[in-house]
Amino acid sequence: MTETAEVVVVGAGPAGLALACALRLHGVAVRVVDQAEGPATTSRANILHARGVEVLDRLGALGDLPGRSAPSLVLTTYIGGRAAIVTRFGDAGAGTPRPALVLPQTDIEGQLRARLAELGTDVEWGTTLTGLVQDERGVTAVLDGGRELRAGWLAGCDGSHSTVRELAGIPFPGAPLTDQWLLADVNARWDLARAGGHGWAHRDGPLFAMPMPGGEADDRWRLMAYLPGAKNERLTEPEILAAFRRLVGERAGLDGERIRDAIWASVFRVHRRLAGSYRRGRVLLAGDAAHIHSPMGGQGMVTGMGDAENLAWKLALVIQGRAGERLLDTYQDERRPLATEVLRNTSATTRLQIGDGLLTRLLIAWVLAPLGNHPAVQRRATQVASQLGVSYRRGPLAVRGSLLSPQRRLPRPGRRPLSADRRQRSGDRVPDLPCAGADGDATRLHAELRGRWALLAAGDAAQACRSEAGTFLGERLVVLTPDGWPADEVWLVRPDAHLAWRGRPGSGGLTRWLRGALRHGRAQA
Template identity: 55%
Template structure:
C-alpha cells in the first residue's frame, strides 16, 4: 500500500497553498482532485492583499501582478444614475495591495510553485472513503487503490466529501435565494477601469471587467463577469448556458438602462444560491478542513479565496511541526481556535453587506440608496472598506497562542508588518521575504550576539530559524520571534529561559532532538 505523511483532497487555491507550505517544510504530501484536469474558468476574480502576501511568502506569486487588471473601483448606480465610485484605496503603511486576477491564474501559479517543490496534482482521483485508526488513516478512491497517510486535509469545497465522511456538521442558512453568473465576451461601450453596480427595485446587477487566461486571452478587452439576483427557480428548473445569457440580455437594459450591450458568447455560466455555513469544528481526529469545506459565504466582497489561503498558511507550519515530531498534536487545535473566529466575522460581514446591497425589502433599499451608497464616496469609508477586505488586520491575540494584555505595540498573535531588515551577514532584506518556510528571530541592531537564543529556537523548531536585525526594532532590548505566517509568536528581553518557556507551552513538548 502506498503511503504519505499528509493527504490533501482538493487542488483549488486552499489545497495548493497548503501543499506548497508543507512541501517547502519537506513534509511528504500527496494532492488529489476528482476533476479530470485544472479549471480554466474562474469562480473568484480578486486576490486581496493578505492573499498576495501569502503567495509571495511561498514563492508562488510569479507573474500574477503582470496578469492582473487594476480597476480603480466600482461605480454604483441608483435609479439609473451614477451616485458613488467606491475606490480601492491603498492600505496605509502597507506595500502589498489587491490584485484583480482570476482564480484560474492563481491556481496555475500555485501549481507551478508546487512543481518546483517536487509535487504534482493527481487529477481524476476521487475520494470515496476515509478510515481513521490510532496510527493514521486509510483513504480509498474510486480507482480502488488505497493510500495510507498520517493526516488528511479536506480542501474540497462547499460540497466536501471529506467533511461528509468525517461527520463534521455544517450548519447554515441561505442568504439570497438565487444568483445568475456569467463570464461573457460582449460589445459594451463602458470604461473598463471601473466595475459597475446597478441597484434597481427588481434586484442588483454587477459588471466586472476581467482578463482572460491562456487561449481565452483577447486583446480587445471584452471579457466581463455579470452577476444578478433573480427570483428562486423551481425545484426541477434548470437553466442552460443560452438561457442564462438570454436572462442577462433581458436584465441588463432594465436594471442598467443600457440597451446597447451585445453578448457574443459565454466563457462560463452558473446558477447558485448564496449560503452562509460554518463547520462545527475544523478537526476531527486526524482529519482537518480548510477553505470552503469549512466555511462558505456570499461572494460579494471577494473574501472566499483570501480566507481559504489564510487557513492553509496557518495550518501549514503547524502540521509541519507535528509531522516532524517537534510539536504535540494539540498544536493543531490552535488552528481551529485561530481561524474559526475569523470565518465567523467574515460570514457576518459578507452576509450583512449582501443583504444591504441586494435590498430585498423596500426599507432596506431606501437605507441602501440614500445612506449606505452615498457614504461610500467618503475617503475615510473607502480606506476602511479596503483595509477590511484586505485581511491585513487579522490578529490571533485572543487565541491560545496569543496575548490579550493591554498596552501599545504588537501583541503575541498580531500580524507583524513587513520590515526592512539585515541578515546576519549584513545584506539587506525584508521580513516577509524570509518567512514562509522559516521563523524569524528579530534582534535589535545594538543587541549582543544572539547565539544562545538562536540555538534554543532551532532546538525546538528545527534549522529553519533565521536571525534578522530590523532597522526599526520593537523596543530597546526587545527580541521578537515571528511565525512563518507573519504573526508574532513571542517577544521579550533577550532571555533564553523566557523564549524556551513560550516554545514549550506553544508546542506542547520538551526540546526535540536536533
C-alpha cells in the same frame, strides 16, 4: 501494496494547493489528489485580496500574477441611474506593498500548481476518495479502484460538497440566504471605464459588471445578477446569456446586444454554512470544505488560503515531532472565529443588496451612499476586505497584557506602516519590514518566511536568541535585523507572519512561550 505519504491533501483548489506548497516548504511529504480529470477551465472567483497575495508571496508562488492583474480597484455603485458611491480599494495599509489581484481563479491555481511542481509534487487528477479509516497512528484513504493510501494526516480541501467532511462525520450546518444568481464571463463592448467595477442598485436586485483580463481589445467582463423568486431553475448557457442581455438593459441602461458571447455561465444560490469542527482526529478541513458564504466582497479565496497557511506550520511541527497534537487545536481556535465574522459580514451585505423594501432603498440612498464616499469609511472597507487586520490576540497562542514587554512602535522604514500606529501585540500580523540578513544583505521579512520562523533582533541578542529558539524549532529559523531595530527588543515571528512573542533577550520568556505553545498549544508566561 499500500502507498504512503505524511499528508494527503484532497482537493486541488486554492486552499489545497496553498496547503500543499506550504507543507513542502516545511519539508513534509505530500500527496495531492483531486477527482476532476484536470485543472478547472472556468474562471470562478476573480479577486484575491491583499492577505491572499501575501500568502502567495510567502509561498514563493506570486510569479508574474501582479503584472497580469486587471486594475479593478474602484467600484462605482449607481442608484437611480447616477453614480452614487465610488469606492476606491486603494492602499490597504497595515504595511503591505501588495494590492489585491483581479484575476480569474484559474490563473492563481495555475501559479500555485507550478510552484508545487517546483517543490517536487504534482496533482494526481482523476483520483476520487471513496473512503477513509482512522486509527491512532494515521489515516488510510481508500481511492477509486480500491487503492489504499496510508498517511499520518488527511486534509479535506475539496469544497462545499466535501467528501472528506462527509466521511469524517463533521456536521456542516447552515441555510440558503437567497434565491438564484446568474454569473457569466462575457465579451462585450460598452462605454464603461475598465479602471474598475460597476454595480447597479435596482428594485429587482443588483447587477454587477467587473472588467476581466482577456478578450479582443480587452473587452471581457464578469457579470452577476440576482433573480428574485427564482428557485433552483436549470438554465442553459444560451438562456443565461439571453437573460443578461435583457437585465443589463433593464437595470443598467446598457445595450444588451453588445454582449457578443459568453465564455462560461452558471447559476448559483448563496449559502451560509460553517463546519461544526475543523478537525476530527487525524482529519482536518480547510477552505470551502470548512465554510461557505456569499461571494459579496470576494472573501472566499483569501479566507481559504489563510486557513492553509495557518494549518501548515502547525501540522509540520507535529509531524516532525517538535510539537504535540494539541497544537493542532489552535488551528480551529484561530481560524474559525474569522470564518464566523466573514459569514456574518457577507450575509449582511447580501441581504442589504437584495432588499427591495422602501426602507432599504431609502437607507441605501440617503444614509449608505453619503457614508460610502467618505475616505475613512473606504479605508475601513478596504482593510476589512484585505484581511490584513486579522489578529489572533484572543487565541490560545497569544501572550496577553502584562506578559508583554514595553510596547514600542515599529521602526519607521521610510513610510511608517499603518499598523505601527497601534501597539503590536502577540497574535498580530507583522508587516513586511525591510531587514538585513545575517550576511548584512538587504532583504524583507515576508520573503524570508518561506517555511521558516524569523527572529527579529539586533546585536549580541540575535545569536543568543537564535540558540534559544533553535532548541525548539531546529534549522527552520532565520535571524533578521529590521532597519533601526533596538538592541533590547526581540520578536519571534511565525511562518504565517504573525507575532508569536516579543520581549527582552535573556528574560526566559522566549523559551516559556515555545515550550507552552508547542507542548500544550497554549502560551505561557
